[in-house]
Amino acid sequence: MEYIELRISVQDDFQELLIAELFDLDFEGFEQLDNELVASIPTSRFDDSKREEIEKKLMALGGESAILNERVIPDQNWNEAWERTIKPQTIGKFYVHPTWSQSPDDIGDKIELMIDPKMAFGTGYHATTRLILEWLPDIVDEGDEILDAGTGTGILAIAALKLGATSAFGFDVDEWSETNAKENILLNEVENLEVKLGSTEVIPEGKKYDVILANINRNALIDLLPMLVPRLKENGRILLSGLLEDDEQTMLKQPALEKLNHLKTKQLEEWIAILLEA
Numbered sequence: 001m002e003y004i005e006l007r008i009s010v011q012d013d014f015q016e017l018l019i020a021e022l023f024d025l026d027f028e029g030f031e032q033l034d035n036e037l038v039a040s041i042p043t044s045r046f047d048d049s050k051r052e053e054i055e056k057k058l059m060a061l062g063g064e065s066a067i068l069n070e071r072v073i074p075d076q077n078w079n080e081a082w083e084r085t086i087k088p089q090t091i092g093k094f095y096v097h098p099t100w101s102q103s104p105d106d107i108g109d110k111i112e113l114m115i116d117p118k119m120a121f122g123t124g125y126h127a128t129t130r131l132i133l134e135w136l137p138d139i140v141d142e143g144d145e146i147l148d149a150g151t152g153t154g155i156l157a158i159a160a161l162k163l164g165a166t167s168a169f170g171f172d173v174d175e176w177s178e179t180n181a182k183e184n185i186l187l188n189e190v191e192n193l194e195v196k197l198g199s200t201e202v203i204p205e206g207k208k209y210d211v212i213l214a215n216i217n218r219n220a221l222i223d224l225l226p227m228l229v230p231r232l233k234e235n236g237r238i239l240l241s242g243l244l245e246d247d248e249q250t251m252l253k254q255p256a257l258e259k260l261n262h263l264k265t266k267q268l269e270e271w272i273a274i275l276l277e278a
């Protein structure tokens with residue numbers, strides 16, 4: 001897949017806000033530099049109207065923010081770019097690292113997650129993924145069956161299986177995710193994780209789940225909830241992430257969530273995740 005990379009001048013104080021807005025516009029990769037942000041999006045999801053929308057958002061931030069440069073990044077450069085920026089990290093109970101940085105001999109009681117991200121979202125670096133990884137041990141029980149909507153690298157489904165879930169099904173509309181999640185399944189030697197390219201239409205017919213993980217973004221979640229919620233078992237839990245603080249009330253008012261109990265909302269930086277129970 002080919003990507004468009006935008007280099008944007010933006011003061012450090014406004015970078016998180018801009019990342020959140022670009023994320024809602026389907027941007028996937030972000031690199032924060034000194035008063036600059038580099039953001040990337042698949043070429044197929046970028047057009048003049050998105051560029052105009054970004055320019056409007058930048059104007060609203062103040063006169064100094066602007067798109068400095070726009071360039072096309074061909075496929076083959078991505079791994080190299082990622083390899084420079086991805087470092088091992090501890091997130092809650094997990095030690096997350098790529099294959100090119102070996103796990104130290106002693107990671108104590110941490111659970112190892114080996115994730116080679118390539119271009120799929122889910123390095124564990126984004127706050128929305130970290131938020132779920134930190135919370136996951138409290139949500140997943142032994143024997144649970146998991147549905148991972150927008151699986152990206154497969155990191156959340158793999159983590160859930162390592163916590164004792166018996167099986168997981170992940171889906172993603174991004175073809176890189178399908179390939180990459182499958183690679184990460186092999187790396188982590190997890191069994192019973194099936195990944196498919198597509199959206200809710202690829203969920204096995206009639207199947208219901210104990211836990212649904214959905215780290216996508218507000219607009220996609222609003223569209224997908226009517227298809228996801230009926231896939232919850234009785235007392236099943238759904239965790240919605242990829243949301244900003246201000247999205248909480250909009251989400252909780254969604255008709256598809258009407259019959260669910262809101263258990264808890266957690267926040268990390270400006271991002272929130274909402275847990276509900278059927």
Ligand SMILES: C[S@@+](CC[C@H](N)C(=O)[O-])C[C@H]1O[C@@H](n2cnc3c(N)ncnc32)[C@H](O)[C@@H]1O
Pocket residue numbers: 120121122123124128129132149150151152153154155156171172173174177198199200215216217220224242
């Ligand atoms: C924020 S990433 C999350 C990746 C991973 N689950 C994580 O937590 O790190 C969202 C993923 O959802 C996928 N996605 C976006 N819209 C979707 C849709 N309508 N159906 C399925 N996947 C979608 C994107 O391709 C992307 O890989």
